[in-house]
Amino acid sequence: MKLITKLWMGIGVLIILSPLGLMLPEHFKAGSAWGEWGIDEVQKLVGYIPKGLEKLASLWNAPIPDYAFKGWEEKGLPSLSFAYIISAILGIAIVVTIAIFIGYVLSKKED
Amino acid sequence: MHIPDGYLGPDSCGFFYAVMLPIWALASRIVKKSLKAKQVPMLAIGAAFTFVIMMFNVPIPGGSTGHAVGGVLVAILLGPWAACIAITVALVVQALLFGDGGITAIGANCFNMAFVLPFSGYYLYKAISFKAPAGSGRRVIAAGIAAYIALNLAAALTGFEFGIQPLLHKTASGQALYCPYGLNVALTAMMGEHLLIFGWIEAIVTALVVKYLQKQSPKLIKEGKVA
Numbered sequence: 522m523k524l525i526t527k528l529w530m531g532i533g534v535l536i537i538l539s540p541l542g543l544m545l546p547e548h549f550k551a552g553s554a555w556g557e558w559g560i561d562e563v564q565k566l567v568g569y570i571p572k573g574l575e576k577l578a579s580l581w582n583a584p585i586p587d588y589a590f591k592g593w594e595e596k597g598l599p600s601l602s603f604a605y606i607i608s609a610i611l612g613i614a615i616v617v618t619i620a621i622f623i624g625y626v627l628s629k630k631e632d
Numbered sequence: 633m634h635i636p637d638g639y640l641g642p643d644s645c646g647f648f649y650a651v652m653l654p655i656w657a658l659a660s661r662i663v664k665k666s667l668k669a670k671q672v673p674m675l676a677i678g679a680a681f682t683f684v685i686m687m688f689n690v691p692i693p694g695g696s697t698g699h700a701v702g703g704v705l706v707a708i709l710l711g712p713w714a715a716c717i718a719i720t721v722a723l724v725v726q727a728l729l730f731g732d733g734g735i736t737a738i739g740a741n742c743f744n745m746a747f748v749l750p751f752s753g754y755y756l757y758k759a760i761s762f763k764a765p766a767g768s769g770r771r772v773i774a775a776g777i778a779a780y781i782a783l784n785l786a787a788a789l790t791g792f793e794f795g796i797q798p799l800l801h802k803t804a805s806g807q808a809l810y811c812p813y814g815l816n817v818a819l820t821a822m823m824g825e826h827l828l829i830f831g832w833i834e835a836i837v838t839a840l841v842v843k844y845l846q847k848q849s850p851k852l853i854k855e856g857k858v859a
Contacts, residue, residue, distance in 0.1 A: 524849045528677050535684045542688040542699065551691030554698055555821045556794050556811065557636055563812065573801060573809035577638035583731030588687065609687055612725055613680045619721050620679040624672030627664040 536609045540602035543588075547598060585611070633698070633790050633822075634686075634726065635741055637734030639811040640793060641801045648739030648793075655747055656720065662713045671710075678706040679718040683725065686732075690833060696821075698830040701745050701786070704753030704779040705838045709845075709852060712754040719746035740793055744786045753782030753838075766850040776839035783834040784826050791815075791822030 545551075553562060560578050564570050585591075588608035589601055640648075667675070685702040692698070707715035720742050726732040733741045760774035794811040795818030801809035811818065846853055 524852070525673050525677070527848065532677065532680050532684060535681075535688075539684060539687045542690075546689050546691040546697045549691040549693040551689075551693065551695055551697045553696060554633070554689070555696045555825065556639060556790070556813075556818070557634060560638075567808075567812045569807055569812075571638075571808045571810055571812050572803065573641060574638035574811070577734070577736060577810075578636065580637045581727075581731065581735045583727075583729060585729055586731040588730050588732070605687070608730060609684055612683055612729060615729065616679045616683045616722050616725050617676045619725070620676040620718060621672055623660075623717060623721070624667060624675045625669075627660060628667040628669045628672055 532613065536606060536613065539609045540605045543602055543605050544598060588612075633701070633741075633745060633787060634723075634733030635737040635790065635793065636731075637736050639734070639797065640737055640740055641797060641810045642736070643800065644793060644797070645736040645739060648737075648743045650739070652739045652742050652747070655716065655743075659713045659716045663717060666711075667714065674710060675714055675718055678710050678715065679721045682706055682719050683722040685837065686722070686726070690830060692825060692829060696825065698825055700830060700834040700837050701749055701783060702834070702837060703745060703749040704757065704775070704782045704834065705841050707750035707754035708757050708775060708778075708838070708842065712751045715750035715754070716746050719750060740790075744789045744793075748789055749782045749786040752785050753778045756781055766854040767846050771846065771853060772839045772843045775842040776835040779838035780831045780835040783831045784823065787822045787826035787830070788819065791819040794818040794822070 553559070558566065560570050560575055563574065585604075585608055588605050590604045590607075593600055593604055682702040686699050689697040689699050701719070703715060703719050706718050710718065723733060723741050723746060724738060727735050727738050727741070756778035757771075757774045760777060761768070761771045764770040764774070792815065794813060795815030797811040798808040798814045803809060813821075842853065
């Protein structure tokens with residue numbers, strides 16, 4: 522098997538395993554990454570919401586926030602894990618398409 | 633390590649976009665000179681790898697989470713300039729599509745994870761593995777050490793960027809406008825968790841993949857560099 526095929530399979534395995542990145546923090550009751558709190562959490566941590574943070578925090582409405590489908594926030598871990606895998610597949614499809622496009626534009630076509 | 637919108641003031645956001653623009657321009661010029669068509673799939677795999685590895689949030693029990701970036705591995709295999717492009721693509725998609733990292737902070741996040749991390753990691757790896765044969769154990773160790781130090785360097789910068797905000801922006805009553813924590817708290821938190829946990833994960837992942845590739849494709853380890 523060609524190395525490149527093995528590497529793509531490796532990426533595939535990582536996609537399938539990716540919900541571990543959701544389940545382990547849940548299991549060990551770990552919260553957000555440091556400095557990546559939502560504004561409610563900031564309020565709890567420091568007792569107020571910094572004005573600029575409050576204004577900018579909602580600047581961008583990501584279509585799939587935190588790798589979860591909108592409206593699925595209250596669904597259980599299996600649904601969230603499913604959304605996580607779909608997000609990984611979708612994200613990688615887009616990242617790969619852009620990288621190949623950039624690579625195609627930048628690479629020397631003659632060889 | 634993905635700084636969200638609202639944690640950096642407009643001046644910091646603008647500053648890091650201004651720093652990254654010439655770096656991105658230079659990266660495309662340098663990669664254009666050396667990238668061969670047959671290396672494009674590796675560029676895509678590199679971008680895909682860093683995207684997915686960052687989804688593996690590792691918990692600190694009862695505390696926060698963090699993750700590896702995989703950027704040093706991509707730099708070892710593709711060279712730092714191509715790695716800069718691959719990681720940038722992953723970070724931009726994470727910000728726009730998944731809200732992982734703010735859009736105002738793309739400049740800063742790319743400076744930390746797509747510039748400082750792959751470049752410091754790449755040159756540390758080069759220095760430690762200097763003249764080592766492709767199959768040498770020194771390369772595996774070099775990859776691990778470079779990954780550990782580079783991730784911590786990126787974490788320290790992130791902590792610094794968070795921590796200077798209260799110095800730059802305060803209301804008259806003394807409340808912070810953006811990140812509310814100062815340098816001592818931000819640096820201690822970011823450095824502590826990356827030195828103790830996440831740096832080791834970056835090191836182990838990087839070293840293991842280099843070891844695997846030594847067996848699979850010594851040529852890639854020896855000369856896989858794109859730019």
